[in-house]
Amino acid sequence: MEQGKRAFNFNAGPAALPLAVLERAQAEFVDFRGNGMSIMEMSHRGGVYEAVHQEAKELLKELFNVPAGYDVLFLQGGASSQFAMIPMNLLQPGKVAAYVDTGSWAKKAIKEAQLIGETAVIASSEAEHYTRMPSLEDIQVPAEAAYVHLTSNETIEGTQFQAFPNTGDVPLIVDMSSDILSRPLDISQFGMIYAGAQKNLGPSGVTVVIAKEELLAASPNTIPTMLRYDIHQKNNSLYNTPPSFSIYMVNQVLHWLKEQGGLQAVQEHNEEKANLIYDAIDSSQGFYRGVAVPENRSRMNVTFRLTSEDLEKSFIKQAEQEGFVGLKGHRSVGGLRASIYNAVPKSSCEALVQFMKQFQQQNS
Structure with missing residues (x-):
């Protein structure tokens, strides 16, 4: 089964499992x-x-x-x-x-x-x-x-x-x-x-x-x-x-x-995925704002905000229509969150970055 037939799963838990394992x-x-x-x-x-x-x-x-x-x-x-x-x-x-x-x-x-x-x-x-x-x-x-x-x-x-x-x-x-x-x-x-x-x-x-x-x-x-x-x-x-x-x-x-090559290879893959999304946040000229200070940013849960809660709601709604699941932040803190655990493929993160850029162009 190809990724295109599966959701872009960014759920915080229960979360994505490797397709090969399933x-x-x-x-x-x-x-x-x-x-x-x-x-x-x-x-x-x-x-x-x-x-x-x-x-x-x-x-x-x-x-x-x-x-x-x-x-x-x-x-x-x-x-x-x-x-x-x-x-x-x-x-x-x-x-x-x-x-x-x-x-x-x-x-x-x-x-x-x-x-x-x-x-x-x-x-x-x-x-x-x-x-x-x-x-x-x-x-x-x-x-x-x-x-x-x-x-x-x-x-x-x-x-x-x-x-x-x-x-x-x-x-x-x-x-x-x-x-x-x-x-x-x-x-x-x-x-x-x-x-x-x-x-x-x-x-x-x-x-x-x-x-x-x-x-x-x-x-x-x-x-x-x-x-x-x-x-x-x-x-x-x-x-x-x-x-x-x-x-x-x-x-x-x-x-x-x-x-996958053991934990060193897994770490490198996880850092690539996280950097893709954090780079999109940092290069957005304030449209997106990371929640955590850079030196303590999680490689597993990328939390970020937009300039208003209404814009965040619109982001989540449009993302869901495009097949992205689990991007709503925890109810206790709000905002947005992409959980990118080991099993989340790099292609899902690339698709999310592309959506983030499109959403910014449409709402700037």
């Missing part, structure tokens, strides 16, 4: 590799599914070059459940959970942690209306910190950390829901990273956690079984029925990422 899944949907049934119909205790499950783990470790001493979990409940699970498992008595406030998703994580125990906001960009990320120098780690938590990419505001703070012996925990696997990273600098799959990894339904085994083993036995990392780690994420089809799809996306 076509492979379609071919295997009814009869998975000659087993006479869909993978959705198989027991998660059976060898066929377990092989897919384990392969997804190993591919993730390979692509990210995950060092020894870390494990991968496939959980449920999205990143939003991790907001509570992290302090429940890791915030020990007498310690404080240290958070960096960067916008909408960071604030949700902070709110959940405050329900569990003592929480401190150690850096914030609220005064700048979350148009930037706090500088690394502003992130000072308290001596009593159990961990430091930050959000690598704020989907709603369109800001992204380009580097991460050194937190020493205090585990750095990062919500990477909207930019995981978009670039190579040194995983050893993190105690834990986690991500809902529905932006860059696959369909909704599965949440990936990559963490040091010592952190996963630290769960107190006073919290519910399903919320304990150690239970999931000991059972290879098979303690209960996993979201098997979502994990199968993650497996397929990981294969696709490897076929």
